[in-house]
Amino acid sequence: MAETVRFSTLLRPHRSLSDNGFKWLIRLVILANLLIGLPMYMLGAWPVAGFCGLDVALLWWLFTRNYFDARRSETLTLTDRDLVVERVAPDGEREEHRLDAYWLKIEAGERLVLTSRGNRVVVGRFLAPAERAKVAAALQAALAAMRSPRFDHPWDRED
Numbered sequence: 001m002a003e004t005v006r007f008s009t010l011l012r013p014h015r016s017l018s019d020n021g022f023k024w025l026i027r028l029v030i031l032a033n034l035l036i037g038l039p040m041y042m043l044g045a046w047p048v049a050g051f052c053g054l055d056v057a058l059l060w061w062l063f064t065r066n067y068f069d070a071r072r073s074e075t076l077t078l079t080d081r082d083l084v085v086e087r088v089a090p091d092g093e094r095e096e097h098r099l100d101a102y103w104l105k106i107e108a109g110e111r112l113v114l115t116s117r118g119n120r121v122v123v124g125r126f127l128a129p130a131e132r133a134k135v136a137a138a139l140q141a142a143l144a145a146m147r148s149p150r151f152d153h154p155w156d157r158e159d
Helices: 019-042 046-069 129-147
Strands: 005-011 073-079 082-088 094-100 105-108 112-116 119-123
Touching: 005 129, 019 046, 073 129, 082 112, 094 112, 094 119, 105 129, 112 129
Parallel strands: none
Antiparallel strands: 005 073, 073 082, 082 094, 105 112, 112 119
C-alpha cells in the first residue's frame, strides 16, 4: 500500500551570483589588477604585480569552493508514518534520517530542529532565518492537517 505524501520540499543553499556573473567579476578583478599591477611593475615595484595575481587566484579559489558547497541539498518528505530527511553532501554522499511522524516535534528558533522519540535532526543550517521559519510553518501546517483529518461522509453531502 502506497503512503500518502503530506509534505515535500527540497532545500538548497541560495547563491546570488550566477556562473555568468562570476566570470564577469573575475574579468573585472583581473582588469583592475592589471591597471594597478602593470604600472607598479614598470616603476620597479614588481612584488605588487605578484600580489595582484595572488588575490585573483585566491578570489577564484574561494568562489569555486563556494559553488562546490552550494551543491548540498536536503529533501524533507512527510508521509502518514514518517518524516524522511535525505541529505546530499557536495561530494555526493547521501544520508537519510527517518522520524516517526506521529511524535514529531518542530523547534524553530536559531536552528530548525526536528525531534521524534529521542531522535533529533537539525535541518536547513544553510538557510536564512526567514527561510527556516517559512519551512517550519509549512511543515507545522502539514503536520496539523495530517493529525486532524477531515473525512467526507455521505451524510455531510447536500445532494
